[in-house]
Amino acid sequence: MKDVYLFSGFLGSGKTSLLTDTIRQLKEKGLKPAVLMNELGKLPFDSQAIEEDIPLKEMLEGCICCSGSEKTEAQLQTLLTGENFDVLIIETTGAAHPVEALDAVYSPLFANQLNVKGIVTVVDSMRWLDRHLLPPQMRSLFLEQIRHAHLLLANKMDLLSEAQQAKVTFELQSFNPTATLIQTSHAKCPLSILESLAGTVSDKDVNKARVGQELALSTRLVSFKESVDQETFEEWLRTLPSTIYRMKGYVPIKGIKNPMLFQYSYGMVQWLPEYVKMEPTIVIIGEQLAHLNIPGSE
Numbered sequence: 001m002k003d004v005y006l007f008s009g010f011l012g013s014g015k016t017s018l019l020t021d022t023i024r025q026l027k028e029k030g031l032k033p034a035v036l037m038n039e040l041g042k043l044p045f046d047s048q049a050i051e052e053d054i055p056l057k058e059m060l061e062g063c064i065c066c067s068g069s070e071k072t073e074a075q076l077q078t079l080l081t082g083e084n085f086d087v088l089i090i091e092t093t094g095a096a097h098p099v100e101a102l103d104a105v106y107s108p109l110f111a112n113q114l115n116v117k118g119i120v121t122v123v124d125s126m127r128w129l130d131r132h133l134l135p136p137q138m139r140s141l142f143l144e145q146i147r148h149a150h151l152l153l154a155n156k157m158d159l160l161s162e163a164q165q166a167k168v169t170f171e172l173q174s175f176n177p178t179a180t181l182i183q184t185s186h187a188k189c190p191l192s193i194l195e196s197l198a199g200t201v202s203d204k205d206v207n208k209a210r211v212g213q214e215l216a217l218s219t220r221l222v223s224f225k226e227s228v229d230q231e232t233f234e235e236w237l238r239t240l241p242s243t244i245y246r247m248k249g250y251v252p253i254k255g256i257k258n259p260m261l262f263q264y265s266y267g268m269v270q271w272l273p274e275y276v277k278m279e280p281t282i283v284i285i286g287e288q289l290a291h292l293n294i295p296g297s298e
């Protein structure tokens with residue numbers, strides 16, 4: 001399993017600084033990093049910060065979520081088969097929603113090879129204090145990136161007074177009580193803190209021991225033991241809470257030859273016939289996944 005970190009945060013918050021410093025620390029430890037980056041309508045100048053010997057894939061035509069998860073899947077597949085690395089860092093654009101970003105990196109095709117350690121959100125602390133000045137849509141994205149983080153860096157502390165530092169820290173931790181929070185300047189985060197993240201994969205046994213973290217965004221890989229009745233399955237889908245954001249994968253349906261390609265997104269369901277026999281497995285992304293009883297999986 002390769003560890004994967006998702007770096008999230010608004011434009012100019014310090015993601016590139018975090019990336020550069022993390023790469024330095026990984027190399028010092030003898031680990032080989034790979035980077036997946038995307039830039040929204042920009043030239044790839046950020047990639048110049050990455051040294052030449054690091055496998056790097058860029059997505060220039062849009063961000064990790066809007067350009068479609070198939071494309072990210074293909075990029076990840078190329079990295080996994082063609083490159084030798086220990087740790088993958090994905091820098092999402094400032095405009096990426098964390099759920100979409102997680103969705104894009106989580107495919108049932110290689111869920112067993114990637115250990116997504118978590119979403120690290122770099123927060124421009126000054127912007128947090130001035131968040132009421134942001135237009136509503138941008139403010140909502142800014143807050144979503146903070147709400148879904150597993151690790152929060154309250155960055156640019158050097159620009160704040162002591163009273164402001166205390167205010168930001170208190171407010172951020174209250175807004176996302178499950179995240180680990182550290183204060184940083186120039187996004188300098190010790191590698192040990194990144195490594196201590198529990199990972200976003202949840203399964204029943206792990207989650208029992210991590211009740212406090214159950215509210216955090218997580219993923220669950222589910223394998224089907226038997227075919228399910230399509231209607232029963234859809235009935236179950238209708239009972240799901242709104243904190244189940246995404247599901248995708250292959251579901252074995254009674255009376256249909258191959259497991260069907262299945263997509264679920266905020267309540268919307270899509271089925272497509274599959275002409276190849278794929279592994280009957282789905283990935284679920286959401287909050288509080290431990291108690292879901294998925295038909296056909298037990």
Ligand SMILES: Nc1nc2c(ncn2[C@@H]2O[C@H](COP(=O)(O)OP(=O)(O)OP(=O)(O)O)[C@@H](O)[C@H]2O)c(=O)[nH]1
Pocket residue numbers: 009010011012013014015016017018046094155156157158159184185186187
């Ligand atoms: N004073 C101060 N400046 C910082 C800090 N962190 C980052 N910066 C500066 O803020 C600017 C943006 O930092 P980046 O690391 O490029 O941020 P980014 O999130 O990658 O930015 P985009 O590529 O625009 O999304 C740079 O000029 C950094 O030098 C900090 O803690 N303190």
